[in-house]
Amino acid sequence: MNPFELHIPTRIFYGKEKAGDYFEQLSSYGSKAMIVIGGGSVKKMGYLQEIQQHLDDNGINHILFEGIEANPHAQTINKAAETGKNENVDFMIALGGGSVMDASKAIAALIHDDLDDIWPYTVGGPKYRQMTGALPVCAIPTTAATASEVTAHAVISNPEVKGKSPVSYPFMKPAASWLNPAYHTSLPKTTTRDGASDILSHVFENYLLGGNDSDLADRYSEGVMETVLDTLPKLELDPENEHLRGQMLWASTMALNGMQIAGRNSAPFTLHNLEHALSGENHELAHGRGLAILYPAYFRWLHKHERAIDRMALLAKRLFGISDGDQKENAMSFITHFEGWLKQNHLYERLSDQGISSDVFGDVADYAIKTYGGGKDELAAAGPLTRDNIIEIFEMTEQQTPEAEMA
Ligand code: NZQ
Ligand code: ZN
Numbered sequence: 001m002n003p004f005e006l007h008i009p010t011r012i013f014y015g016k017e018k019a020g021d022y023f024e025q026l027s028s029y030g031s032k033a034m035i036v037i038g039g040g041s042v043k044k045m046g047y048l049q050e051i052q053q054h055l056d057d058n059g060i061n062h063i064l065f066e067g068i069e070a071n072p073h074a075q076t077i078n079k080a081a082e083t084g085k086n087e088n089v090d091f092m093i094a095l096g097g098g099s100v101m102d103a104s105k106a107i108a109a110l111i112h113d114d115l116d117d118i119w120p121y122t123v124g125g126p127k128y129r130q131m132t133g134a135l136p137v138c139a140i141p142t143t144a145a146t147a148s149e150v151t152a153h154a155v156i157s158n159p160e161v162k163g164k165s166p167v168s169y170p171f172m173k174p175a176a177s178w179l180n181p182a183y184h185t186s187l188p189k190t191t192t193r194d195g196a197s198d199i200l201s202h203v204f205e206n207y208l209l210g211g212n213d214s215d216l217a218d219r220y221s222e223g224v225m226e227t228v229l230d231t232l233p234k235l236e237l238d239p240e241n242e243h244l245r246g247q248m249l250w251a252s253t254m255a256l257n258g259m260q261i262a263g264r265n266s267a268p269f270t271l272h273n274l275e276h277a278l279s280g281e282n283h284e285l286a287h288g289r290g291l292a293i294l295y296p297a298y299f300r301w302l303h304k305h306e307r308a309i310d311r312m313a314l315l316a317k318r319l320f321g322i323s324d325g326d327q328k329e330n331a332m333s334f335i336t337h338f339e340g341w342l343k344q345n346h347l348y349e350r351l352s353d354q355g356i357s358s359d360v361f362g363d364v365a366d367y368a369i370k371t372y373g374g375g376k377d378e379l380a381a382a383g384p385l386t387r388d389n390i391i392e393i394f395e396m397t398e399q400q401t402p403e404a405e406m407a
Contacts, residue, residue: 001263002213008257010150011176014250022178023054029136029175030090032061036080036104038068038096042142045186051095051140063087065107068096071157071164071283072103074119081110081118084135091136091175097191098146098198098287101139102154105172108134109154119158122165124371131167136175142183144248145195145288147202147256149177155276157283164280165371179253181246189239193347194288196232196248200225201291202255205269207315208308209382214263221260222318227251229319232345268372270381271298274390277368278356285354292347293354297396298381299335301389303328307382349402351394358395365390 013022026033033055035048042048043066055062065080084092084107094104106118112133120127139149148154152173157164187195203221212218231247238244254260261267275290302308312331316322320337322330342348352358365387369379379385 002265004262006258006262007170008150008173010174012150012179012253013176014179014246016180016182018178019054019180022176023058023060025176026055026091026093026138027058027060029138031059032063032087032089033091033093033138034080034084034087034089034107035062035064035093035095036068036100036107037064037066038070038100040066041186042095042183045183047142047183048095051093055093062093063089068100068103069157069283070097070099070286071279072099072106073283074117074156074158075160077103077106077118077156078110078116081107082116084111085114089135091138094137094139094174095142097141097143098148098155101137101141101146101148101174102156104137104139105134105148105154105174106156106167108137109167109169109172111135118156118167119163121167122156122163123167124165131169134169134171137172139174139177140183141177141179141249141252143187143191143195144184144245144252145198147199147252149174149179150253150257155287157280159283162280163367163371164276164283166276177253179249181242181249184245184249185240185242187239187245189236189346190289191286192235192239192248193232193345194286194292195252196228196288196345197292197295197347198288199228199248199252199255201271201288203260205271206261206264206267208302208311209267209270210261210264211267212311212314213265217260217262217264218314218318220254222315224251224255224260225315225319229341236345268380270379270385271295273368273372273379274298274393277364277371278351280367281360281364282354282356285356289347289354292342293349293351293397293400294393295342296335296339296348296400297393299338300396301393302381303331303335305383343403346403348400350400351397353402358398361391361394362387364394
């Protein structure tokens with residue numbers, strides 16, 4: 001095993017029965033909260049009103065900021081921080097998906113440091129890694145996807161520069177998160193599928209490129225993968241099933257809390273670098289959808305260049321019970337079996353299906369390298385990933401004909 005440091009400070013409450021304990025805990029973060037929500041789904045479903053009632057019952061004052069976009073915009077975050085400063089709030093309550101949770105973390109840091117604009121502090125920005133603290137963030141995730149309820153990251157979009165890039169600090173990890181699967185039964189099918197794809201990516205990234213020094217990290221990650229592979233098709237048939245929603249929600253939290261990589265080598269988050277650049281180009285592209293489009297092409301590209309073959313072969317064995325060929329054949333079997341799962345779950349399509357045409361592939365590759373290349377003129381994926389390689393991967397996605405068109 002490789003040496004590692006792991007600190008998971010978030011107090012996690014799981015289950016709708018834990019509401020009382022959670023809101024009692026929140027009193028310890030101050031007397032005035034800023035509730036942050038997205039475009040209104042939580043209001044329509046009555047979740048917001050429930051939260052407000054809990055806060056009233058616990059004597060916590062609260063204000064509401066609504067209108068955080070999916071792929072949250074820096075400009076909206078800046079506006080919310082100004083409101084929070086004027087209102088002297090003590091802590092944040094993020095009620096929503098990854099976009100709302102990420103926005104809340106960024107707002108909390110802007111308020112703490114009395115700053116006006118989050119964008120310069122993102123990866124690739126001139127003030128990267130210069131923030132000093134954040135107000136406590138309390139998260140109530142309504143998607144099973146990002147694990148933002150336990151992570152140090154806030155991924156910010158900026159339509160003014162067609163950008164998307166994270167701010168990450170240990171002090172942005174939420175103080176307390178309430179995982180209530182009852183708030184997930186309203187999730188649309190597409191958002192559920194996109195979320196499942198994102199969960200898988202969080203365990204795939206390091207599994208493929210981080211080496212084989214931690215058997216436990218492998219088994220742990222495979223457990224998350226198997227749960228997602230098994231649960232998504234069941235949710236397609238039974239979307240209001242709270243037990244299934246809970247499986248997916250807990251899998252999402254477990255997929256990016258640090259345990260999944262402990263003991264392996266640190267490795268680049270290549271799929272995420274590429275996807276963030278893509279949804280920076282088109283802010284309508286959901287993160288998990290972008291990843292799903294990239295998987296087949298990225299895996300096939302790695303296979304063609306004989307990278308991560310042993311790791312993909314191991315996934316063939318562990319996820320699909322395939323071990324009869326040589327390593328390269330088994331690695332390809334992993335890819336084709338996983339593609340089958342993507343097809344079955346309506347996650348197999350092309351970038352052009354999401355409004356990203358080949359005209360912009362070069363620009364997106366340039367953005368990914370400039371933002372995530374760490375000063376080099378390439379990304380990394382068990383070896384260099386050049387601009388031409390990235391464009392090749394994007395072009396390969398165009399071969400992915402959705403099932404609906406093949407029927
Ligand atoms: O805005 P509302 O009305 O709430 O609608 C949202 C949004 O349209 C809707 N939704 C959320 N919960 C719902 C619901 N609709 C019905 N019922 C519910 N219970 O779902 C849509 C998508 O929401 P969003 O928050 O954008 O999705 P997700 O959770 O996938 O978050 C994506 C963002 O998180 C970032 C992504 O890049 C993207 O910006 N990530 C954050 C990470 C982190 N903080 O560690 C890691 C990830 O890799 C990811 O990059
Ligand atoms: Zn992700």
